[in-house]
Amino acid sequence: MSSLTTDICSLSILLGGIIGLARFKEMDPRYHPFLFLLWIGCINEILSFILVRMGYYTIITSNLYILMEALLLTWYFQKMHLFDRYPLLFRFLLLSLAVCWAGENLLFHPLRHYSIYFRIFYSTLMVLLSIVAINQLLLTENRSVGRNAGFILCGAFIFYFLIKVLVNAFWLYGLASSRQFLLQVSRILVFVNLITNLVYALALVWIPKKQPCLLPSSFQQES
Amino acid sequence: MDSKETTLFTAIVLSAGIIGLFIAFFIVSLIRQQRRILALSRRNILEEMTALEKERTRIANDLHDELGPLMSVTRIQVDHLTVKDEEEKRLQGQALEHLDNLLTRLREISNNLVPQTLLRKGLWYSLEEFVQKAARASGLEVQLEVWARPSLSKEMEIHIYRVIQEIVHNIIKHAAATIMVISLVEKEGQLVLTCRDNGKGFDQARVLREGKGQGLSSIQSRMILLGGHCLVQSEPGRGTAYQLTVPISRDKTL
Numbered sequence A: 001m002s003s004l005t006t007d008i009c010s011l012s013i014l015l016g017g018i019i020g021l022a023r024f025k026e027m028d029p030r031y032h033p034f035l036f037l038l039w040i041g042c043i044n045e046i047l048s049f050i051l052v053r054m055g056y057y058t059i060i061t062s063n064l065y066i067l068m069e070a071l072l073l074t075w076y077f078q079k080m081h082l083f084d085r086y087p088l089l090f091r092f093l094l095l096s097l098a099v100c101w102a103g104e105n106l107l108f109h110p111l112r113h114y115s116i117y118f119r120i121f122y123s124t125l126m127v128l129l130s131i132v133a134i135n136q137l138l139l140t141e142n143r144s145v146g147r148n149a150g151f152i153l154c155g156a157f158i159f160y161f162l163i164k165v166l167v168n169a170f171w172l173y174g175l176a177s178s179r180q181f182l183l184q185v186s187r188i189l190v191f192v193n194l195i196t197n198l199v200y201a202l203a204l205v206w207i208p209k210k211q212p213c214l215l216p217s218s219f220q221q222e223s
Numbered sequence B: 001m002d003s004k005e006t007t008l009f010t011a012i013v014l015s016a017g018i019i020g021l022f023i024a025f026f027i028v029s030l031i032r033q034q035r036r037i038l039a040l041s042r043r044n045i046l047e048e049m050t051a052l053e054k055e056r057t058r059i060a061n062d063l064h065d066e067l068g069p070l071m072s073v074t075r076i077q078v079d080h081l082t083v084k085d086e087e088e089k090r091l092q093g094q095a096l097e098h099l100d101n102l103l104t105r106l107r108e109i110s111n112n113l114v115p116q117t118l119l120r121k122g123l124w125y126s127l128e129e130f131v132q133k134a135a136r137a138s139g140l141e142v143q144l145e146v147w148a149r150p151s152l153s154k155e156m157e158i159h160i161y162r163v164i165q166e167i168v169h170n171i172i173k174h175a176a177a178t179i180m181v182i183s184l185v186e187k188e189g190q191l192v193l194t195c196r197d198n199g200k201g202f203d204q205a206r207v208l209r210e211g212k213g214q215g216l217s218s219i220q221s222r223m224i225l226l227g228g229h230c231l232v233q234s235e236p237g238r239g240t241a242y243q244l245t246v247p248i249s250r251d252k253t254l
Helices: A003-011 A013-023 A029-053 A059-079 A087-108 A116-140 A149-173 A179-206 B003-079 B086-113 B116-121 B123-138 B154-175 B204-210 B214-226 B249-253
Strands: B141-146 B179-187 B190-197 B229-234 B240-247
Touching: A003 A013, A003 A029, A003 A179, A013 A029, A013 A179, A029 A059, A029 A179, A059 A087, A059 A116, A087 A116, A116 A149, A116 B003, A149 A179, A149 B003, A179 B003, B003 B086, B003 B214, B116 B123, B116 B154, B123 B141, B123 B154, B154 B179, B154 B190, B154 B214, B154 B240, B204 B229, B214 B229, B214 B240
Parallel strands: B141 B179
Antiparallel strands: B179 B190, B190 B240, B229 B240
């Protein structure tokens, strides 16, 4: 795979970022954490693109990005009412994600090392949360979920994070392998990334508009 | 890469591809299954609502055709009784008054069950009549703003009428409001109904946790049938607002 193909696949996130920017004001605010994630993703990819051209490694920015991704997606699931019954679970998950990331990247090994355990941990968590969110949607949605942005996003999360778990698990097994092997494995994720980014862009088009405020505040003076 | 690494890499690519295919199949099957369940649930609701309307019509007819005439005859007979003194005249007067009240209530109940105005003169006229009666009975100031009067099928008219009836009853029973505004607008091929009151409101999160009331469930069922969308917003002390959006083009499929 040429460097140009890798760059195009990685920068495909910009498509979603631009659609999100255009629709931000009219969008249902429940999807804002996801949109913030997309924008941070855009910044990360552009930064990585520049760093690679300048001859630097991108592991530190990548390690910081996955922490943001894990926290923002957990917040997104909270906005989707996944933790309504267990509000403490939301805080617990945020805390455990932060602790795991800090444990691996600050205590276990330095930040400039690829944090593989945290990647496996948070990807598994995202797959589980997406499954719960899909189940909830199937029970509560009165219309077909085929064009439901939340459903499409959860499908994309399951696809992306499940393959990420798999690739990282194999990577963990092949840590002692050659640099060429590790590079080839990382390129699988680049393709998966491209598919996911295109699905994200599609979901962004179908995100519903924010609900109008209907409450009759003007009555308060009259009554 | 050596041969071991090449084998491992092939295994990773194959596993990722197979997982991707399974996920795609799973997602598509979920969408198809949910569509089937939605269609089934819509059919069940339709049958339930049709049975409910039939039962209401039967009871209304029984009240109107059997009890009504019998009570009218009784009233005439009581009116023609020969009274001997003032005490009997007073009793006769009271009996006539009770019979008149009973006849009025009977007509009201019968009309609530199956609004005759809705059947004879259509949704818009019957809504005005219903709202006026509700305002008189409850002392609530009701403003009805109808900006669009699209032609709808009888079934759709009944569902919309029942939904408004349910909302108005909810507001009168629970909201402790003094003003209610109902507006009907046609927007982009959809009928948008908004009902707002200045009552005490409720904690939406708590109501969702504890489960919807019968009234809200009935509104939601009818909205599913109409292929519409129901949005309820409320906050303690800030009143309640309902927004119902019904696609008018779907009307033909009902």
